[in-house]
Amino acid sequence: MKDKLNAILLEINPKGNIGYKDNFLTRGYETTAGSNVLKGYISHYSATVVDLFEKNGFVTKAKFNCDAWAHGSSGENSDFGAVKNPWNNAYTPGGSSSGSSAAVASNYTKYATGTDTGGSIRLPAAFTNSSAIKPTYGAISRYGIVAMASSTDCPSLIAQNVKDVEVLFKIVSREDKKDANTFSSKRSLRGGQFKPGSLKIGLPKEYFIEGLDREVSEAVRQARQVLTEDGYKIENVSLPHTKYGIAVYYLIMPVEVASNLARYDGVRYGQARSFFGEEAERRIILGTFTSSAGYSAKYYQKAAKVRTLIIQDFDQVFKKVDVLLTPVSPTPPFKLGEKANDPLKMYLSDVLTVNTSLAGLPSLALSCGFTKKNLPIGMQFVGPRWSEPVLFSVGKRYQELTDWHKRKPSI
Amino acid sequence: MNQMYTPVIGLEIHVELATRSKMFCGCPADHFGKEPNIQTCPVCLGLPGALPVPNKKAIEWTILLGLALNCRINRSSKFDRKHYFYPDLPKGYQISQYDEPIASGGSLKLKIDEERTIGIERVHLEEDTGKLLHNTVNGEKVTLVDFNRSGVALVEIVTEPDIHSATEAKEFAQELQRIIRHLGISDCDMEKGSMRLEANISIAESGKRKEESELPAYKVEVKNLNSFRFLERAINYEIERQTALLKAGRKPRQETRGFVEKLNATRTQRYKETAADYRYFPEPDIPPLEFSNEFIDNIRAKLPQLPQDIAKQLENKYGIRSSYARLVAADKELTDYVLAVIDEAKKARMKTDSLVGLIINQKIDWHKVKPEQLVTEMMKTKAAQVSDDTTLEQWVKQAVADLPKVVADYKAGKKAAIGVLIGKVAALSNGSADASVVKKILEEKLSR
Numbered sequence: 001m002k003d004k005l006n007a008i009l010l011e012i013n014p015k016g017n018i019g020y021k022d023n024f025l026t027r028g029y030e031t032t033a034g035s036n037v038l039k040g041y042i043s044h045y046s047a048t049v050v051d052l053f054e055k056n057g058f059v060t061k062a063k064f065n066c067d068a069w070a071h072g073s074s075g076e077n078s079d080f081g082a083v084k085n086p087w088n089n090a091y092t093p094g095g096s097s098s099g100s101s102a103a104v105a106s107n108y109t110k111y112a113t114g115t116d117t118g119g120s121i122r123l124p125a126a127f128t129n130s131s132a133i134k135p136t137y138g139a140i141s142r143y144g145i146v147a148m149a150s151s152t153d154c155p156s157l158i159a160q161n162v163k164d165v166e167v168l169f170k171i172v173s174r175e176d177k178k179d180a181n182t183f184s185s186k187r188s189l190r191g192g193q194f195k196p197g198s199l200k201i202g203l204p205k206e207y208f209i210e211g212l213d214r215e216v217s218e219a220v221r222q223a224r225q226v227l228t229e230d231g232y233k234i235e236n237v238s239l240p241h242t243k244y245g246i247a248v249y250y251l252i253m254p255v256e257v258a259s260n261l262a263r264y265d266g267v268r269y270g271q272a273r274s275f276f277g278e279e280a281e282r283r284i285i286l287g288t289f290t291s292s293a294g295y296s297a298k299y300y301q302k303a304a305k306v307r308t309l310i311i312q313d314f315d316q317v318f319k320k321v322d323v324l325l326t327p328v329s330p331t332p333p334f335k336l337g338e339k340a341n342d343p344l345k346m347y348l349s350d351v352l353t354v355n356t357s358l359a360g361l362p363s364l365a366l367s368c369g370f371t372k373k374n375l376p377i378g379m380q381f382v383g384p385r386w387s388e389p390v391l392f393s394v395g396k397r398y399q400e401l402t403d404w405h406k407r408k409p410s411i
Numbered sequence: 412m413n414q415m416y417t418p419v420i421g422l423e424i425h426v427e428l429a430t431r432s433k434m435f436c437g438c439p440a441d442h443f444g445k446e447p448n449i450q451t452c453p454v455c456l457g458l459p460g461a462l463p464v465p466n467k468k469a470i471e472w473t474i475l476l477g478l479a480l481n482c483r484i485n486r487s488s489k490f491d492r493k494h495y496f497y498p499d500l501p502k503g504y505q506i507s508q509y510d511e512p513i514a515s516g517g518s519l520k521l522k523i524d525e526e527r528t529i530g531i532e533r534v535h536l537e538e539d540t541g542k543l544l545h546n547t548v549n550g551e552k553v554t555l556v557d558f559n560r561s562g563v564a565l566v567e568i569v570t571e572p573d574i575h576s577a578t579e580a581k582e583f584a585q586e587l588q589r590i591i592r593h594l595g596i597s598d599c600d601m602e603k604g605s606m607r608l609e610a611n612i613s614i615a616e617s618g619k620r621k622e623e624s625e626l627p628a629y630k631v632e633v634k635n636l637n638s639f640r641f642l643e644r645a646i647n648y649e650i651e652r653q654t655a656l657l658k659a660g661r662k663p664r665q666e667t668r669g670f671v672e673k674l675n676a677t678r679t680q681r682y683k684e685t686a687a688d689y690r691y692f693p694e695p696d697i698p699p700l701e702f703s704n705e706f707i708d709n710i711r712a713k714l715p716q717l718p719q720d721i722a723k724q725l726e727n728k729y730g731i732r733s734s735y736a737r738l739v740a741a742d743k744e745l746t747d748y749v750l751a752v753i754d755e756a757k758k759a760r761m762k763t764d765s766l767v768g769l770i771i772n773q774k775i776d777w778h779k780v781k782p783e784q785l786v787t788e789m790m791k792t793k794a795a796q797v798s799d800d801t802t803l804e805q806w807v808k809q810a811v812a813d814l815p816k817v818v819a820d821y822k823a824g825k826k827a828a829i830g831v832l833i834g835k836v837a838a839l840s841n842g843s844a845d846a847s848v849v850k851k852i853l854e855e856k857l858s859r
Contacts (some may be wrong), residue, residue: 025460144460151695182466262503291690
């Protein structure tokens, strides 16, 4: 079926209450990951996340459109057409979890899942006035989700407010015997009370750089004001290796992408390799090159070393503050077609989200205002590993003090 | 100047571990003779979204093997992805180990004519591939894939290029098989493919090497070695072929060859001028492995006595001749049996060497006969044996009379012919004649 926003790839039960990005396997139903290569592929089993939601009384409503293989920041790389932003159909709802954010923002469903490898749930949440968590790497099982870049892939959750996101998180954040990278969140999650007066919020100066859209920086400044007045302590901090994030991410991620897509070799999944889109091809070629003999040491291995420096930056900063506050995107939502033909420009949409992905840190994205054109602006709270309870407490408090999240698009 | 040609040989041996489940999923690992594709799941089929979870037992067993081969167990290890496209490899990569194998730097002592120490470069763990079946379906020639074997735990043992002859290579492979069987971690059955051999062979020309340790500039990899005999033949063939080329002033090509049984020779499979690029990188789906000293010590404590030590013990402590001792030590169950028999024999004051000889040569069904039973039987047989000279003389006389041609042969120098005469006496006596006494009488009689 084609809905007005092109968010839905498959409706399973109109009475359902949760939808999945189409890279989540749902037993007996088609899973395409937004790519023609997997068109007609019926899942043999369900993702652990899907199983957990079903066991807890959730009913699957639909599978959502997304950038093919979750490669993209705008949804335009889907082989099944771009998704439109419910706030303005000429704009992107953010990617790659484009259908999930559009469906939640347009109230087709209150709950949806997405994946976030370099910002793919946070950008959509920010662009559609939704709330979403990209959890600590390993907090939610990746089993049964079409892999993009395994070392940063995080199954993620999106809803209309932080409170709902937290409910979803509590259900699915658990150890899974089928994913060797999952940990028991019961043992790992930070506990205790998180009163505003007891928490320090850091503003990393590298995230408020030249080129940051004025409206975005103003909205985040106002959010900071709201939190200060509520008693949170604010401090300026620095993450000196931030500027290397995009380069590191676009070296490591394609290597894993090229490896993970190798299985779609045309022998088993119906469609031939010629069905891969341009962006997947670009990443396969790039990743194959940077992991080749003679180049691996120069690119992949070097990137892996810089990644460690980025992780150390965060370790240092979290000795001083509990949470970081930054914008999600350097710009408000952009128009469909605006960056589609300029991959480098598109990659830079992730400039404020990839570092937390490389470090495996949790990040909560939520809206903090609107542009003059009535398009949502998003911010993110980032914490150390397993600090989701802290992020939720700050996010919920912010949504008690403000009502941006209550605004609905007129459809 | 007399040019010397020294074979330089290294072995790569793959062994399927006998773990109950596969390396990265819960499917049964015992795939031999099973209906195709019944032992599969999303993980070993490489379906979208599936993730590998390592088999702890397989890791412990690899450490155990590493210890048995005197290796250093690396405190931190990891899995890597090795990329190549082949229809039996469902993910497009094999999960293997690249630069941090579980064990490395070991050695194995061999006793052939002199004692030789073969270095073990590494012992690492990986997953097996599926199997291609070339079939005809509805008159059409097709290739089918059976994934029952896909994901079975596979250990690879790589030697240093320390081997210099086919005999050494064979002896190494056989000793390794004995050790692994002794550890109880694989049946090492070559016919079932649970032990697979590959040899890298080149020839070093003396005078052309700056140092003894310098390796030739090429190597030939030989595959399809489904038995120890083929390994030996293939190496001998290669040594001859490569030496002939070198003598003719030509350099053998770097290539992969296969042993062809019918031809009793190796043939080119593909040329391999440069190393394949497998684009190894750390497997992100599996956290790095960290082994504590305590963990390794616990495994070390489980290390049983190994065949070479058992053989030594049988020889030195119980006076069993070397050839018997090595045969016994090769089989763990037989070792236990023989030790029990020796225990009983000592009580009965019987000579253990001949008793062990009986077990080996007469192929007593030692699975059925209890050690004490065996010793008692032997005592009785011995008591009933006729060693009375006059009776024996009669039988010997008759045997000599009945077989004049054999006697002539013996006298003409064919000393082995005496066995036929001893056999004849045994027949005449219904087996009651003491063979050793008969032999003595015959030798005496015929030398006259």
